[in-house]
Amino acid sequence: MSASEKPALRADAARNRTKILAAARRLYEESGEAGPEQVARAAGVGVGTLYRHFPNREALAAAVYEDELEQVAVAASELLRTHPPVEALRLWMDRFARRFDMKRAMGDAVWSLVRGGTVTADRSRARLAEATQVLVEAGIESGELRTDIRGEDIVVALVGICVTCPDASQREQASRLMDLLLAGLIAPSRVFRL
Known part of the structure; x- marks a missing residue:
């Protein structure tokens, strides 16, 4: 079944x-x-x-991991219902970072799932890229985001930020980096020029 x-x-x-x-x-x-x-x-x-x-313990860990992944993915559409696309994208970036913290907190359990093939980076990234693409397409349609953006690129950039700023003491820096990432995604027609 x-x-x-x-x-x-x-x-x-x-x-x-x-x-x-x-x-x-x-x-x-x-x-x-x-x-x-x-x-x-x-x-x-x-x-x-x-x-x-x-x-068993592995099934529980896998369910927590998958549930958290799905909650982050679903958050993209939910945020779009209540926020303009660019704001929704930035809020989603914060939600992504919280998921990364959760994944890190699970530590050995996640590594066990990866080693056993239950969790794959490709499948997780694909699900997150699909969710991000929903935000990207809404932002492109509204004219707020550049037309050459791909959800998968945003996911990879966010992973980079989360990996390089793993500690609670680096949250502010991670937030600034996400702001910089978002600034690079804004459509040129929306960027203020002096």
């Missing part, structure tokens, strides 16, 4: 799954570790409930 053919979860099961993922995310952010028993306790569910959703 493929993922698209899986039966929908009952409402209570879906709520439990959401609580488990949120608890695991919090634990990874706080300590870099999210053992099943610890996550179940933090989520307020039994260990058996956790194992029904996630049969």
Whole structure:
């Protein structure tokens, strides 16, 4: 049975799954570790409930990783509903950086998923590039962004910023670099000239 053919979860099961993922995310952010028993306790569910959703530690880590990736991707369209394209893009850049922090907090769990082939950089980047392209196309359509921009290039630039500014003490510098990146994406007709 493929993922698209899986039966929908009952409402209570879906709520439990959401609580488990949120608890695991919090634990990874706080300590870099999210053992099943610890996550179940933090989520307020039994260990058996956790194992029904996630049969092992790797499955739980993969679900947290995938859920975070999907939340960042979906945020692009959500931001466009409430903000002009350039503002939405800049806010999305901040959301991307928070995802990168989460990925870093998961540390060994992510490396284990990469080594096992569960997570691939190509697939993750492709999903993020697809989301970024939604923002880019809205910005081009509004005349705010250059027409030669590609979502995948923005993702690579953001990865570079996040890798070179990994510490909390470098958040301000990372933000300035994202501002510079955005400035380079603005359509020439929108740039103020002296």
